[in-house]
Amino acid sequence: MNRKIKVLIVDDSAIVRKILSEAVAAEPDMEVVGTAPDPYVARDKILALKPDVLTLDIEMPRMDGLTFLKRLMRHHPLPTIIVSSLGQASCATALEALRCGAVEVLCKPAGPYSVGELRHSLATKIRAAAAATPRSIPDTAPAPSPIDKKQAAALPATGRLHYHPATVITIGASTGGTVAIQDIFLRLPADIPGMVVTQHIPAGFSLAFANRLNQICRIEVREAVQGDIVRPGLALIAPGDYHLLLRRTASGYMVELTQGPQVCYQRPSVDVMLASVAQAAGAHAIGVLLTGMGSDGGRGMLALKRAGAQTIAQDEASCVVYGMPREAVRLDAVSTIASLSDMPEVLTRAIQQSSRPLEHAV
Numbered sequence: 001m002n003r004k005i006k007v008l009i010v011d012d013s014a015i016v017r018k019i020l021s022e023a024v025a026a027e028p029d030m031e032v033v034g035t036a037p038d039p040y041v042a043r044d045k046i047l048a049l050k051p052d053v054l055t056l057d058i059e060m061p062r063m064d065g066l067t068f069l070k071r072l073m074r075h076h077p078l079p080t081i082i083v084s085s086l087g088q089a090s091c092a093t094a095l096e097a098l099r100c101g102a103v104e105v106l107c108k109p110a111g112p113y114s115v116g117e118l119r120h121s122l123a124t125k126i127r128a129a130a131a132a133t134p135r136s137i138p139d140t141a142p143a144p145s146p147i148d149k150k151q152a153a154a155l156p157a158t159g160r161l162h163y164h165p166a167t168v169i170t171i172g173a174s175t176g177g178t179v180a181i182q183d184i185f186l187r188l189p190a191d192i193p194g195m196v197v198t199q200h201i202p203a204g205f206s207l208a209f210a211n212r213l214n215q216i217c218r219i220e221v222r223e224a225v226q227g228d229i230v231r232p233g234l235a236l237i238a239p240g241d242y243h244l245l246l247r248r249t250a251s252g253y254m255v256e257l258t259q260g261p262q263v264c265y266q267r268p269s270v271d272v273m274l275a276s277v278a279q280a281a282g283a284h285a286i287g288v289l290l291t292g293m294g295s296d297g298g299r300g301m302l303a304l305k306r307a308g309a310q311t312i313a314q315d316e317a318s319c320v321v322y323g324m325p326r327e328a329v330r331l332d333a334v335s336t337i338a339s340l341s342d343m344p345e346v347l348t349r350a351i352q353q354s355s356r357p358l359e360h361a362v
Helices: 014-025 039-049 065-075 088-099 115-131 149-154 177-185 205-216 270-284 298-306 324-330 343-352
Strands: 005-010 030-036 053-057 080-084 104-107 168-173 195-199 220-223 234-237 243-249 252-258 285-289 310-314 336-338
Touching: 005 014, 005 039, 005 115, 014 030, 014 115, 030 039, 030 115, 039 053, 039 065, 053 065, 053 115, 065 080, 065 088, 080 088, 080 115, 088 104, 088 177, 088 205, 104 115, 168 177, 168 270, 177 195, 177 205, 177 343, 195 243, 195 270, 205 220, 205 234, 243 270, 252 270, 270 285, 270 298, 285 298, 285 324, 285 343, 298 310, 298 324, 310 324, 310 343, 336 343
Parallel strands: 005 030, 005 053, 053 080, 080 104, 168 195, 168 285, 195 234, 220 234, 285 310, 310 336
Antiparallel strands: 243 252
16 A cells, blocks of 8 residues: 555553554554544544554443444445454454454453564554455354254265375465355365364464364364374364474374464464475375465465475455465466365365375375
8 A cells, every 4th residue: 555554443441542552653554543442433433534444342331342343344344453352252252253354353462462562463464454355244144053063974975085095185374264264164074184274363362263163164173282183074273373383103194383483474374384284295285375464375385386285275356365375376386276165166176186196295
């Protein structure tokens, strides 16, 4: 953008408004055009000040942030960053806000971040939000309900997937990724190959994200822990603030977690995960890069492609932010481009094509 990004900060805490305002004011490409202590004041300031990005608290008097967000996205869609505490209920509400149209989530300043870390994280998320295409769900689309996994497993199979036992799927995403991953996972069969996933998400929210997916999907979804074994029907989500790496052992693939340096300003980093998958699984890997701001994942996809893996990127039209997939395409690291709606079918075809001899793996 040639002009400064205009930011409106909505939070009932004067201290939080001050901290966020100072962090934004320190960035040369953005400015705080106003603050509001509640959604009613925010509504008037949105109309008067026409901000590019909104930061929105969840728990506020008179009207909670989620209710306001739903109304806002229906009548006046605006790129919105949810600012939330790390409580279990708050994390769950923040994830619901992402489903309802918010594009990013940020820990409250009182969380585990220093002021310096908050400043960089907030600035990065504001830039991503400013580049995002805000999307909302229709009023008639309810949130997916928890399923009975035993009952789902007992349903007749519509067609078994056939793939080499060494097949592994790896997925990377950032801005807009929580919704994209959920959309894909909801349509995957229970006998899918094992998956490792890196979604740019703050520490604490990744656990709530994994738990929510596990409730509503046929596959098992967990936040990864050190030494986890990758197996069919299981998706492991990288914990916030930890890189996830895949290691090959005599008994299969194992997950390693590390708090190494940030890569592309991210931890977890998609590049770190994909590079490890390329080394561990080679041609038996299937790499998927979804919506997100920045370049993280591009070099990792190239490593996968060079190792003989199938690489799939989300198309521009269905991305909230077409940054990470664009970088992979620019590097000629993508073998297939697909819309989000087509991604499960494309992924299924890639799985069925993955039955290659183990000696071709790198």
